[in-house]
Amino acid sequence: MSESAFAAMPDKNGYFGEYGGCLVPEQLATVMQEIDGAYQEIRKDPAFKKELQELHRYYVGRPSPLYFARRLTELCGGAKIYLKREDLNHTGAHKINHCLGEALLAKYMGKTRVIAETGAGQHGVAMATACSLVGIDCEIHMGEIDIAKEAPNVVKMKILGAKVVSVTRGTRTLKDAVDSAFEEYLKDTDSTLYAIGSVVGPHPFPMMVRDFQQVIGEEARDQIQELEGRLPDALVACVGGGSNAMGLFTAFLNDTDVSIYGIEPAGKGLETPDHAATLTLGQPGAVHGFKCYVLQDENGEPLPVHSIASGLDYPGVGPQHSYLKDIGRVEYRSATDQECLDAFMTLSRREGIIPALESSHALAGAMKLAKEMKPDQVIIVNLSGRGDKDADYVANLLNL
Known part of the structure; x- marks a missing residue:
C-alpha cells in the first residue's frame, strides 16, 4: 500500500477498510x-x-528515551532489544x-x-x-x-x-x-x-x-537511526484497544522491511474462556459504536473477557488494528498471564525497570521474538507504562 493511502486513513466516514465508522x-x-x-x-x-x-517538552518530558536493554538482550539471546520509555512520561504512561x-x-x-x-x-x-x-x-x-x-x-x-x-x-x-x-x-x-x-x-x-499518539513512533524512528544508523527490524507493542501500539506503529507502516507485532492478552490460555485475545480469536462485529474484531457470542453480544492487566481487558480492538490484521501488515500474537508476570519480574530484576502489566505483555512477546532473530537485528518494544500501579497486586500474587 502506498504511503498516501495509509496517511489518508480513515476515510471521511471514519472507516479503515470495513472497520470503524460511527x-x-x-x-x-x-x-x-x-x-x-x-x-x-x-x-x-x-x-x-x-x-x-x-x-510535550516541558510538561510531559518528551522525547521519551529509547533505551538499549543490554542485560535483557543478553538473557534472551538473539536480537538487540530497545525499550521506548513511555513509562518515564509525566503520569507514568503513554x-x-x-x-x-x-x-x-x-x-x-x-x-x-x-x-x-x-x-x-x-x-x-x-x-x-x-x-x-x-x-x-x-x-x-x-x-x-x-x-x-x-x-x-x-x-x-x-x-x-x-x-x-x-x-x-x-x-x-x-x-x-x-x-x-x-x-x-x-x-x-x-x-x-x-x-x-x-x-x-x-x-x-x-x-x-x-494522531495524538503517533509522536511515539516519530521519535523512535529518529532515535533508532541515531543509535543504530538504520531502522529496526521489528516493532512490538501490547494491544488491548491499541493506542500505544498505533502510536509506535504509524511511523513505520510504509517500511515493509520492518516487521510489526501486536501482543494480545491470552489470559489463562487461549483454550479457556478467560482471555482477551480479540484479534486472535474474535470475529468482525460491532461494539461501542464502531466495527472491529470482537470476542462475541452466537448472538453477536460481547463476551466476558479476562486479563491480568486491567488496561487490556476489552472485548473489542481499534478498527485500524482490525484492518492491519486483515491485510497482513501487522502480526498479532498473544501472551498469557503467567508469561506477563514472568516478563514483569525479569525486566525488574535484569534492568531495574518495573513495567506495567500491560507493557509486560509486549515484553513477553519481544523476549520470544528476540530468540527467533539474529544478534545483529534490532527490536523496539513500546514500554507503554510503569508498574507502580501494579506493584502491590503483583506482590500479593507472588507472595513477595
Whole structure:
C-alpha cells in the first residue's frame, strides 16, 4: 500500500477498510460530527500545535528515551532489544499524549467537563492531570474490580480533583466502565466532552487518539537511526484497544522491511474462556459504536473477557488494528498471564525497570521474538507504562 493511502486513513466516514465508522444514534452522530469538525480545525491551528509541542517538552518530558536493554538482550539471546520509555512520561504512561490533546480540544470547544473511562487507571490519571492543567472538571468511570486492583491510581485521580465513579454492574471492568461513561455523557453533550481512552469508539476517536499518539513512533524512528544508523527490524507493542501500539506503529507502516507485532492478552490460555485475545480469536462485529474484531457470542453480544492487566481487558480492538490484521501488515500474537508476570519480574530484576502489566505483555512477546532473530537485528518494544500501579497486586500474587 502506498504511503498516501495509509496517511489518508480513515476515510471521511471514519472507516479503515470495513472497520470503524460511527454506529451511534442520530443525536450522538451529530455530536461526533461536531467533535470531528472542531478537531479538524484545531489540528491545523499553529497556536494549538505550538502549545501541544511545548507541553510535550516541558510538561510531559518528551522525547521519551529509547533505551538499549543490554542485560535483557543478553538473557534472551538473539536480537538487540530497545525499550521506548513511555513509562518515564509525566503520569507514568503513554496516555498523557492523547489526554493533553483531548483536554485542549475540550477547552477549544467551550466544554466545562470531561468524562472518561479507565481500566488500569492510567488513562484516568492522565485525563485528571490534563483537566487539572487546563481548568476543566473531570469525571472518571472505572469498574469496581479495577478500582480494587489499581488503588494507587484511584487515589491519584482523587488527589487531582477528579470524580471517580465505581461501576458495579456486569463484569465490573473496562467494558462496563465504557458503557457507564457513555450513558452519563448522553445526559449532557452540550457542556461535556467524552474523552475516549484508546483508538476505539465511534469516529473521530480512533483517528484522533492515533494522531495524538503517533509522536511515539516519530521519535523512535529518529532515535533508532541515531543509535543504530538504520531502522529496526521489528516493532512490538501490547494491544488491548491499541493506542500505544498505533502510536509506535504509524511511523513505520510504509517500511515493509520492518516487521510489526501486536501482543494480545491470552489470559489463562487461549483454550479457556478467560482471555482477551480479540484479534486472535474474535470475529468482525460491532461494539461501542464502531466495527472491529470482537470476542462475541452466537448472538453477536460481547463476551466476558479476562486479563491480568486491567488496561487490556476489552472485548473489542481499534478498527485500524482490525484492518492491519486483515491485510497482513501487522502480526498479532498473544501472551498469557503467567508469561506477563514472568516478563514483569525479569525486566525488574535484569534492568531495574518495573513495567506495567500491560507493557509486560509486549515484553513477553519481544523476549520470544528476540530468540527467533539474529544478534545483529534490532527490536523496539513500546514500554507503554510503569508498574507502580501494579506493584502491590503483583506482590500479593507472588507472595513477595
